[in-house]
Amino acid sequence: MLYLPTVLVIYALLQISIDSVTNASKLMSFDTYLIHRDSPESPFYDSSLNQSDIVERALSRSMTRLSHLNSLIKLPNNFANKMTVHSTILASTNYLMEFFVGTPPVKQLAIADTASQIVWTQCLPCVNCFNQTQPKFNPMESSSYHVLPCDSKECQELGKYDIRCEGKNTKCQYNLNYMDNSSSSGDLAFETFTLGKTSFQRMVYGCGNNNTGRFDPSSAGVVGLGGGFNSLVTKLGDQIGGKFSYCLTSKINTRSKIKFGSNAIMSGCGWIYRCGSIYTPLFLRSPLMFYFITLEAISLGVTKISMHGDKPIKNGNFLIDSGSTASYLPRDMYQELENALRNSIQATPVQHPTFKLCYMDYTNFKIPTIIFHFSGGLDLAFTIKTSMVYTRGLLCLGILPSKIDGLGVLGSNLQMDYLIEYDIKKERVSFRPTDCSKI
Incomplete structure (x- = not known):
C-alpha cells in the first residue's frame, strides 16, 4: 500500500x-x-x-x-x-x-x-x-x-x-x-x-x-x-x-536510527546499502541552525526543469527538513513539474482540497521517476513509492508549491530509504540509497 x-x-x-x-x-x-x-x-x-x-x-x-x-x-x-x-x-x-x-x-x-x-x-x-x-x-x-x-x-x-x-x-x-x-x-x-x-x-x-x-x-x-x-x-x-x-524507513512499523560520531558515516557498500554515495556541499548560515544544499534541476523523463530558469543557480536554495513530511518547490518550478506529470500520466486528474495533483483511477498507474539534481553530481531518484501519496481513495503528488520565494524544502517523504550523512566540519552531506529498516 x-x-x-x-x-x-x-x-x-x-x-x-x-x-x-x-x-x-x-x-x-x-x-x-x-x-x-x-x-x-x-x-x-x-x-x-x-x-x-x-x-x-x-x-x-x-x-x-x-x-x-x-x-x-x-x-x-x-x-x-x-x-x-x-x-x-x-x-x-x-x-x-x-x-x-x-x-x-x-x-x-x-x-x-x-x-x-x-x-x-x-x-x-x-x-x-x-x-x-x-x-x-x-x-x-x-x-x-x-x-x-x-x-x-x-x-x-x-x-x-x-x-x-x-x-x-x-x-x-x-x-x-x-x-x-x-x-x-x-x-x-x-x-x-x-x-x-x-x-x-x-x-x-x-x-x-x-x-x-x-x-x-x-x-x-x-x-x-x-x-x-x-x-x-x-x-x-x-x-x-x-x-x-539518520535513515528514515518507509515501513511504518519498523524502527529507524539516528547516529552520531564514528559510525555515522558508512564506508564501502553492502547488501543493506548500495554503493555510489556522493557528497553535495552543505551551506550553514547565521545563526547556523538550518542545513541547506543546492538544487540545480529536476528531470522527468526527457524533460529537464532548471531551479531558477535562465538565471544563475543560487547556492543553498534547498532546505533539508525532517520536521516536514511533504516536500516543497518554488512555485514556478513546481508548476513546470506538475505540467510535465500531467502530460506523462494517461489519466484525468481530480480535485483535492490541499494536494494540487491527484488521480482516482490508477489501475496500472505509471509515473516516470522524478530525479532531483543537486550540486556536486548528487542525483536523487524518487519513484511512485515516495513521490506519490494515497489518501481518501486518491493518489496524489506529495510535493507542493512553496510559500518561500526561491527556496525549496526536502521533507521526510523524499528522504525515505536514504542514509543521509552529515559532515559538519567538511560542510558536506551525502545521500546513500539504503534499506533503512536494516540499519
Missing part, C-alpha cells in the same frame, strides 16, 4: 555504544532509534486513525512547519549573502529523544528539533509550566548545575532576541517565542548530560521555569540538534567529529 510517511518520533531507549572517550583522538559513537509517529510504539499512536487521517494530519503539520520556516527565513535581495534569522522555533516539532540531565542523572524525554540551538526542559520551581507527565527536573538537587552570567560566551551566542540580561554580572536568562504563541524562558546554565552510560560535562542547558502554550504532556522540553553554537550537535562537535546521520 502506498502511504505518506508521517513524521517520526525519536523515543524511548537511547542505544549507546561508546568506544572510548578517554582517548581524545578517538571519536565516540552512539545512536538512537527513530520511531514512526503513527507506529504502535509511538506515544502519539491513535488506533482510531485510518491511513487517510494519518496523511491529512501529516500534511497539516507540514504546512504549519512551512509557515514557521517562512517566518524565520528572511531572504535578502542577494540570496548568496548571509542571513540574519531570529531563532524562534516551532513547538509542534516531531521527535522525542531520551536523555538524562544533572548529577545524579534525571531522565527526560524532550522534542528533538533540528532547527533549534539549545537544549531546555521544564525546571522546578515552576513560575508557570505546562502539564507534563514525567517528573520535572530540580536543579537544586544537581551538584553539576551552574547558571551562566550574561557576559558568558554561551549567553551572548544566543543572540540579543533570545536572552534577557540586566547587566553583565547578572544571570543569563534565555527567552524563546514559538509560532503558535507558546514560549519558554528560564536560566541558561552549564549542566551534565548523560547518554547511555557516558556523561558529558558543561553542556549548555536551558532550565525553563516559565513555559506556556501548546506543548505535548509527553515532552519535557526541546533538544536542539541544529547547527547553532549551543546545540547538542555543536557542543559534541569535537567528540563526534561533527558527524551524524
Whole structure:
C-alpha cells in the first residue's frame, strides 16, 4: 500500500555504544532509534486513525512547519549573502529523544528539533509550566548545575532576541517565542548530560521555569540538534567529529536510527546499502541552525526543469527538513513539474482540497521517476513509492508549491530509504540509497 510517511518520533531507549572517550583522538559513537509517529510504539499512536487521517494530519503539520520556516527565513535581495534569522522555533516539532540531565542523572524525554540551538526542559520551581507527565527536573538537587552570567560566551551566542540580561554580572536568562504563541524562558546554565552510560560535562542547558502554550504532556522540553553554537550537535562537535546521520524507513512499523560520531558515516557498500554515495556541499548560515544544499534541476523523463530558469543557480536554495513530511518547490518550478506529470500520466486528474495533483483511477498507474539534481553530481531518484501519496481513495503528488520565494524544502517523504550523512566540519552531506529498516 502506498502511504505518506508521517513524521517520526525519536523515543524511548537511547542505544549507546561508546568506544572510548578517554582517548581524545578517538571519536565516540552512539545512536538512537527513530520511531514512526503513527507506529504502535509511538506515544502519539491513535488506533482510531485510518491511513487517510494519518496523511491529512501529516500534511497539516507540514504546512504549519512551512509557515514557521517562512517566518524565520528572511531572504535578502542577494540570496548568496548571509542571513540574519531570529531563532524562534516551532513547538509542534516531531521527535522525542531520551536523555538524562544533572548529577545524579534525571531522565527526560524532550522534542528533538533540528532547527533549534539549545537544549531546555521544564525546571522546578515552576513560575508557570505546562502539564507534563514525567517528573520535572530540580536543579537544586544537581551538584553539576551552574547558571551562566550574561557576559558568558554561551549567553551572548544566543543572540540579543533570545536572552534577557540586566547587566553583565547578572544571570543569563534565555527567552524563546514559538509560532503558535507558546514560549519558554528560564536560566541558561552549564549542566551534565548523560547518554547511555557516558556523561558529558558543561553542556549548555536551558532550565525553563516559565513555559506556556501548546506543548505535548509527553515532552519535557526541546533538544536542539541544529547547527547553532549551543546545540547538542555543536557542543559534541569535537567528540563526534561533527558527524551524524539518520535513515528514515518507509515501513511504518519498523524502527529507524539516528547516529552520531564514528559510525555515522558508512564506508564501502553492502547488501543493506548500495554503493555510489556522493557528497553535495552543505551551506550553514547565521545563526547556523538550518542545513541547506543546492538544487540545480529536476528531470522527468526527457524533460529537464532548471531551479531558477535562465538565471544563475543560487547556492543553498534547498532546505533539508525532517520536521516536514511533504516536500516543497518554488512555485514556478513546481508548476513546470506538475505540467510535465500531467502530460506523462494517461489519466484525468481530480480535485483535492490541499494536494494540487491527484488521480482516482490508477489501475496500472505509471509515473516516470522524478530525479532531483543537486550540486556536486548528487542525483536523487524518487519513484511512485515516495513521490506519490494515497489518501481518501486518491493518489496524489506529495510535493507542493512553496510559500518561500526561491527556496525549496526536502521533507521526510523524499528522504525515505536514504542514509543521509552529515559532515559538519567538511560542510558536506551525502545521500546513500539504503534499506533503512536494516540499519
